[in-house]
Amino acid sequence: MAEKASGAPYHPLGHVTGSTKYQQVVEAAAQLFADRGYRGTSMRDIADAVGLHAPSLYNRVHSKADVLRAIIDSALDGLVDAQFQAISSTPDVELQLRRAVEAKVLFQAQHPHFIRVLALEVHHLDEQPRGVVTDRIAQYEDSWLALINRGCASGHFRVASVELLVPTLLSMGTQSAAQSALNLSMAQVAYHFGDMAMRLVEPAGIPGRGSTDVDPGASDISRSA
Amino acid sequence: MAEKASGAPYHPLGHVTGSTKYQQVVEAAAQLFADRGYRGTSMRDIADAVGLHAPSLYNRVHSKADVLRAIIDSALDGLVDAQFQAISSTPDVELQLRRAVEAKVLFQAQHPHFIRVLALEVHHLDEQPRGVVTDRIAQYEDSWLALINRGCASGHFRVASVELLVPTLLSMGTQSAAQSALNLSMAQVAYHFGDMAMRLVEPAGIPGRGSTDVDPGASDISRSA
DNA sequence: CCTACCGATCGGTAGG
DNA sequence: CCTACCGATCGGTAGG
Structure with missing residues (x-):
């Protein structure tokens, strides 16, 4: 299902702190995307995290x-x-x-x-x-x-x-x-x-309430807006 | 708490489909940010949504x-x-x-x-x-x-x-x-x-279970990874 | 509220 | 895996 660019074998659950450089790239990207968002993270950020220059990333992955x-x-x-x-x-x-x-x-x-x-x-x-x-x-x-x-x-x-x-x-x-x-x-x-x-x-x-009947009006609260 | 740039009065819960241009800008931005993310939305996108050109937005707001x-x-x-x-x-x-x-x-x-x-x-x-x-x-x-x-x-x-x-x-x-x-x-x-x-x-x-004691080992499932 | 434009940064490529 | 570089797009400003 997932793709890769180079010879690194893909392993579905292999992100147990990856051993291959490809896994390192994916894990570093996951952490950066989680922190800053996808658009807030540049390929240069990912490259820095794994000790590469940005263009070298494209030997490991096809695209961001x-x-x-x-x-x-x-x-x-x-x-x-x-x-x-x-x-x-x-x-x-x-x-x-x-x-x-x-x-x-x-x-x-x-x-x-x-x-x-x-x-x-x-x-x-x-x-x-x-x-x-x-x-x-x-x-x-x-x-x-x-x-x-x-x-x-x-x-x-x-x-x-x-x-x-x-x-x-x-x-x-x-x-x-x-x-x-x-x-x-x-x-x-x-x-x-x-x-x-x-x-x-x-x-x-729920004890004290016999059924799960819907009765939306029972506890309505008047809204300000 | 919230700021504005021009004379539009700020109203905390005033986003009931805004009447002022400032409210229109904020609401359009909310929809765009929700759909594409903050970094995935440009000031030009917001401007288009309210019928303005991007630089004119800065008459309504200080910054993105x-x-x-x-x-x-x-x-x-x-x-x-x-x-x-x-x-x-x-x-x-x-x-x-x-x-x-x-x-x-x-x-x-x-x-x-x-x-x-x-x-x-x-x-x-x-x-x-x-x-x-x-x-x-x-x-x-x-x-x-x-x-x-x-x-x-x-x-x-x-x-x-x-x-x-x-x-x-x-x-x-x-x-x-x-x-x-x-x-x-x-x-x-x-x-x-x-x-x-x-x-x-x-x-x-929970009926059939007397207490809420913690017993994590009772139902552990062997994980693959 | 417009046109024109800026410096910075982006994803990705060239070429080795 | 590097240096050099590209076209595109970004947030924001100038000046009126």
Whole structure:
């Protein structure tokens, strides 16, 4: 899926602090894009970060856009893989959800720069590769939707709106800044988010309120503007 | 707080489709920054959007960075105001939380471009104004933390980690794309998110699991990388 | 609010 | 993997 220019072999999840120069370039770019944005980072910035001059970068990559594409593909590879492993690890839908959230939160904590670029910079891709990426993102979100729907169908989950729940689950643990300030391990953070997810799907619902009926007028607040 | 160059009066929440040319500039810039990013948008783009030539923009604003600052201030004004109104509307901490979530989700749905710029482009501000903005964001987040802590102290809420809950609450309804595809009104969407928030704080916890003890090893999943 | 224009920086190429 | 350099575009100014 991702492309490269020279002989460096591509490895989907190989950004565990890369050994090849290509991986070093992609990782340095991910950190810079995450900090300053895609348009706020020049090829000279990336070259400096890996100890090269800007024109020499083009022996490793085809273009700046290809570097962005490699980062986004890598991030998506990790998320999709984590989701696949969580779901295939057990037939228990509750355990699937808990493990899916934990695996996602852990991957996000381990690769915050890639995740941030995926979340913020997709719109800088050209139309064609952007379509491929957004299709893949849609597939990934559908796998979460299907997981929740399975749990609802089997009676293990009860949820007012699957379409509003899934984005909430997907946003969990996205801001790694606050987490690192806590005295919790990544595994503990992941576990807490798993707990929150289970709360959001539990069939018991909210005590003191019998159903999940929609009654928007019950607590409206008069707005100023 | 926000600045302007000419005689246009500044109005904190005045971006209800602006009447003055200054407001038109800020709103057009918000939409462009949200779509293409701050660095991906030129002053010429903004000028085109309001029917001016680029140099004429400087009769309305001091610089491109000032436009970004005005957008971010406006978004923060709206969030802070919504939070203040929700909390001061009732002494009931549960109702405070529900209304705070609803008001926040509603404001986000009404001003998606301003919210997106606030979330994505703060790092393009110069160090001094960025410090002011990040301080204000921290204050805003603290008001959520205090709200949850009040509920926990009074026994109305029970939560495993306030520090991990608050970011989850703050991320609710941030992606307005999925919401608009649903056949729900903004008020209904807000109500659903309010429900989710109440689920996350309810003292009953998760049935079938007695406590909120941390036991990260219970459901670990072997990772590939 | 316009035309004309500036210095700086950008992604990328030439040629070795 | 380097030096030298290109056309394009940027934020912003001059001067009226």
